[in-house]
Amino acid sequence: MSHESNSLLIPLHVSYIQNLGKNKDDLMYHLTAHLRMNAIYWGLTALCIMGHREALDRDEMIDYVMSCWDEETGGFGAHPDHDAHILSTLSAIQILVTQDAIERLDINRVVKFILSLQQPSGVFAGDSFGEIDTRFTYIAVNALSLLGRLKELNVEKTVNYIVQCRNFDGGFGSRIGAESHAGQVFVCCAALTILDRLDVIDTSMLSWWLAERQLPNGGLNGRPEKLEDVCYSFWVLSSLSMLKKVHYIDSDKLISFILSAQDPEGGGIADRPGDMPDVFHTHFGVAGLSLLGYPGLVDIDPVYCMPAALIEKMGLRKGWQALERRTG
């Protein structure tokens, strides 16, 4: 293990993110157009947490976001000419809020689009084709909250569906009957946190289940008997943070694990040590490190997965707990 994996290689990661949009010759870049809006949000947030938000051009970014606006549906697609979907709509809103450009948004129309996706059962669909998932519930709650329109949501119906997704292990799945998965646990915990309904969670059971995601190598997995992955550093950690049990995992070992998944040559963080990096894992690795109190990073709000100071300024901060920021 090279000595570089003992610290977060911020300058390398900043240039990694800056270079992402530049390689238009890369087939993979084009094959992932359906994720572009999300990728920009991941890149921007990672930069903010590393203290280098200025590394990407603000105006270019805002123009890109607005070029993905679907006038007919009132939502955003992932890329120009791609259909609107709740996933890219949230990323677009998060980018605009982070860049302090929310005035570019037709808030009424977006709110209408989001609310139109709620199903009779209380869950949200991703688009008019009807795929349902508690991820989309979280997205709706998060987005409406950021836009200051949460009061238009039928909270009882929304919470009622999440409650029905609760499993024998205290966790939550993507829909009623589905298995607990750290990512789904995150979205349900975060939605419930925003709606002030953490009372429906069996905290001792769920925090036990979450604590057991840590493997001997220090990494976290998403479900029993699965492999460790850097992105769970965020899904699991943020859930524990909302339950005020971040101390339930070994933070030193997790920090080492995340750092060892860095690419010390080209920058970026991968899903696990030795793999190729990508912006998704770079973002969640940095976010996890921030929650773990890694020195030199900016605080991240685990509920919204956006800079904590911004969320606090908007009056949206909830009672979560992260580890103390270490010095140097």
Added chain:
Amino acid sequence: MVGMNCPNLVHGVRRARQSKEALEAKRRKEQSKLRDYLALTDDVLTRVRIYSRYNAFDLTRREQKKRNEWSREALNATTQLLQVNPEFYTVWNYRRRILINGVFPESTPEQIKDLLTDDLSLTMEALKIHPKVYWIWTHRGWCLNNVPSRPGISDDGDPRGWEKELWNQELFVVEKLLDADPRNFHAWSYRRLVLESMPVPKLETSELAYTTRKIESNFSNFSAWHQRSKVLSSLWSQGKLDETKSKEEEFDLVHNAMYTDPKDQSVWIYHRWIIGSGDSRDILEREIAIIQSLLEEEPDSKWCMESLVHYKRLLLRNHASSVVTSTLTQDCIQLLDQLREVDPGRRARYYEIGDSGSGLTLTVTLIQHTSYIWFMSYFKRVLSIDNILNDKWRDKHWWAILLTLAIARLAAAAVQTTNAAAATATVGLRDGSLSGL
């Protein structure tokens, strides 16, 4: 925020140092692929951009005929593109719009059924390579939901015949995919969708047997244990299975799994669910004994220790009046010490468990015992021959001490009872779940 499996970027691909020449060669090779891909994307999205958002009903028949973007040609273009990139969700959307607006209106029910069967093949091929892509599963479900009724039914026919046939087939398809990857949560979710949607529903007891098979082939299959917990809860709540008797069978299954692989967490989590709120002292004590023997064979088993602490605490909470609380408390303290040794990463949680509940119980128990001992010893002194002969037994300060000790003991007993009551009062979020412990 996107998906619960990492996006299909370069997930799981090993980093390899490549020479400049190798990278350049790779880039050149990709160029023609890239050109073709961009051309295909451009072709499809042009059609989408201009036409796909129009509802068929907005156009007159003639206008529809002029526009060929709901055409077979358009459909074929989407087929090509989706085979290269099945994550292109906009193109799946477009494909569905073409079928609904362009192709289906020109087709007989039989032809529609055939078209949907083609799409089932298309998605099947895609799933073999990309078994975890949400969009593919969604499209498959859409196909099944659009299977038409059979027209012109004769006496021995069945208007839902096609639906039945195709939904039954889906169960078979999802079983194959679960054989290949028993933990694929997309496949499990789809399986539940199929079971809900089948015109002729499968018996829940038959699904229970399926989970038994999956578990017996691999005790580590948390997805199967989870499915089992759902099927059983449903059967219990409908009164189709006797819950108490059924739980006994579950204990048998779990004991087998525990002894086969004590390291597998699925089993221990499932066991805790079966124990539930710990209402039955007999069951708790029996299970504690079984786990205790296992711990003797596997002295470092953190799962045994963790479970013993939990179940002993349940005894302390729910059955304090009929157990030896001091022994149980001591056991828990010892086990928590051991847990901090064998599982140091999670020691903060073990400290926390030690502080709450058992700390209080220890204090309370100590007060109860010591106050009793002192009470008895003072009582004997007060009523000793000496004190009676000297009339000292009437001394008020002795009785003050005795009264204080009696109150202390009663108060401790009251706290313990209230604590137990409060703990059980918070239980009941849901059957089998525990809270406040």
